[in-house]
Amino acid sequence: MNIQSTIEKKLLEHFQPAYLEVVNESGQHNVPMGAETHFKVVLVSPSFKGERLINRHRAVNAILRDELANHIHALALHTYTDSEWEGLYGCSPNSPACLGGMKRQAS
Numbered sequence: 001m002n003i004q005s006t007i008e009k010k011l012l013e014h015f016q017p018a019y020l021e022v023v024n025e026s027g028q029h030n031v032p033m034g035a036e037t038h039f040k041v042v043l044v045s046p047s048f049k050g051e052r053l054i055n056r057h058r059a060v061n062a063i064l065r066d067e068l069a070n071h072i073h074a075l076a077l078h079t080y081t082d083s084e085w086e087g088l089y090g091c092s093p094n095s096p097a098c099l100g101g102m103k104r105q106a107s
Helices: 003-015 053-064 065-070 082-088 104-106
Strands: 021-024 037-042 073-082
Touching: 003 021, 003 037, 003 065, 037 082, 053 065, 053 073, 065 073, 073 082
Parallel strands: 037 073
Antiparallel strands: 021 037
């Protein structure tokens, strides 16, 4: 199972989301072709109701602890309740452009 599928499976099982999107954004960064190191997660779950943003992110990070420690370099989290998601008209923010990482530091 690849990293993206593992992330999806774990988040589906734990949060029973109304909406889940896991995007491998590694291709936008200075990593080898086919890498699975940079991800964007959009997660809409009723379990976030009444939770501060930091607690939502901590909950996701706890579920993905192994992946974060061993595989993922960057994880952009967009966590919403159902009503917050409806207020956004079902759209999540775009990730910022890559600044080059190690390639930029070498210049």
